[in-house]
Amino acid sequence: MTRPRILCISFSDISSDSRVLRQLDVLQEMGDVTTLSYGPKPDGVEGHLQIPMDLPSLPQTPVGVMNLALRRFRAVEFQAPAVKAALDLVQGHSFDIVVANEARALPLAYRVEGAPRIWCDLHEWAPEERTHVLSWRLLVAPFMDWLCARYLPRADATTTVNTSIARMYEERYGIEPEIVRNARPFVAALAPTPLAPGAIRLVHSGGAVPGRNIESIIDAVDLLGDGYTLDLFLIPSRQADAYWKQITARIANSPRTTLHDAVAPDDLPVALNPYDLGVYLLPPHTPNHRLMLPNKFFDFVQARLGFVFGPSTETDRLIIENGLGVVTAGYSATDLAEAIRALSREEIAGFKAATDAVAEEMSSDVDLEVERNILRRLQQPA
Template identity: 30%
Template sequence: MKKLLILHFHNHQTQPRVWRSYESFEGGYQMTGLGYVDCNREGVEFLLIKKPKWNWKMKLIQRFWLFFKCYEKVYWNLPQIKEAEKKLKDKEFDIIIAHNEESLPLVLKYKKGAKVIVDMHEYAPKEFEHSFWWRFYFAPYKHYLCQTYLPQADYVYSVSQGIAEEYTKNYGIKCDVITSAAYYFAPPPTLFAHSKETEQIKLIYHGMASPERGIEVMVETMDYVDSRFTLDLMLVANYNQEYFNKLQAMVEKRKNVRILPPVSFEEIIPFSAQYDIGFYILKPANFNHLYALPNKFFEFIQARLAIAISPNPEMARLTKQYNLGIISKDFSAKEMAKSLNALTKEQILQYKENANQTAKILNAEKEGEKLLKILEEITQ
């Protein structure tokens, strides 16, 4: 049985793309993981490393090296890289799945003949481009890592077509797409029960309370919709407590919006299935937001919801292709409200049925099959 390493400097229990990697390869490979939090999967050896705690002195030294473009020095002095080197130096694998550019120099140094596959979740050189200081210090560093190391990988993929094309354009590599599709979820027996019984139309958004996502625009949309509509926001508050408090204050002033506590990852789809519409306005604060194709989009589909989204190209393309719902003309609350107000009950029911059919096509099982085929091809 071939030995496979999944390396991601993150929590391997809460990262959906990482978790799905383990699911896809289970039974076919002898698996090892490396990261900050054990995946806790039977039969997987896990190499645990500490998540670094940065003090002001460490940050100052790092910024000094970044300013003078000492990028190799920056990378190899990262605490997590130093610890990971100790864990990997005596290990051998046939295949390594490296998540993001920060894993790549490390795995290439210690691959010992292994095939290296890189999952570039987003477009790294523009990840936080809305921040001046990030653009000043980190964007050139991320560009250096991509330019230097991505061409050395055996296979590269990302989450959406727009992001994949940007890697190809700027680094001359082939970059494929493996989406963040959710696992297939059997439709609830009462798929259309709520939608047929009442004129009320229930919208849901779920995710982190992150200011970069501009969730307040979705709240403001509810000022312009007709009386049929209500919105529930299921938010993870601890990402940014100050922003969550701001949203909470906005919601308290409105009768048609609520904030709900988050459910577990496994419960997101069955919980969402009681709603009519999956709702997402994502203002493009950066390149990755513009070309986002997030987990929640596919979770809306598996929950058999109609979809109401802003005109981000990747989400809009699939929404049009499978006739899943409405796309507002721009990213404003008023335009989205116009699109929502024009909806009929019959249209919503049709979009839900279209999601029901699309759930069989756009799912993690299909994407996992693609990945398994890739592994087989590159190890032949």
């Protein structure tokens, strides 16, 4: 059988997008892949169409904002500078399958030549992705809802990160997404590291994005005092330079916090393995926050860390059922400090042992097979 020509669209820099990188492994296994994204060409793909990094993927021009405000959504579909550029880049290329990462990529997917089959990977609940931001809630959220209603029922396959969010897509748009978690491959070579005699070592990794509550994690380690350290592996946001300056200044003023350069997604488990507790404290500003099951959960599992997370439906269940750690009472620095201070060294060692016990079960093997089955179906005649 001839290998299908696959286009993978992502309005992200794929080199730092763990979910899309794992997706690419399966796409390359099953076909000849071209990527369309920000950032450099990912390893192993046949071709790459690069969107300039300075072009936003939402219609932020005056005309685009006006059309959003007036609900002229058909006019807005291709007004975002990055989408315009992507449409130009894809002209003259023909594909058999298009993978649209996130709802905002769907209009472009349906303009690709070759009458391709469409798989939309919905990383989150698209209609309320950033509704904690007033301008997004008023202008962009209705557009995202319109995109989902217009395009999702036409897609040949849809996936999302967990059953709670899949149920929301089914109830609103009448689709039944398959589940592809943010799990990563099993790292057999790692084991829990023993606790160091001097301090409990806390660690957090991820994007330095406003609203992620990194400030409270820094404040918590300072409240804890001697005997605790915090290491941060942060990725600066493309569009939040002011926040990056603010957060790095706060780190510089914390005697117990160390900032490290961002680590490539594949290298994260090894980089995190020397630590004891992975911490995450995301307030439920949106349904995606309330129902999160993020990359870092699975990063911490493969790194064999104990967990201290803020309350969230999906992560609460996994942490408690498997004895991986504790859930804080709330989302403040005080809540986090109190939860950590209450833990004995023996309990923390037990959490690390528990993550070791479930590391293979919580790896991406199941998720990758879901993706392979989707691609097998999409290669069959419609």
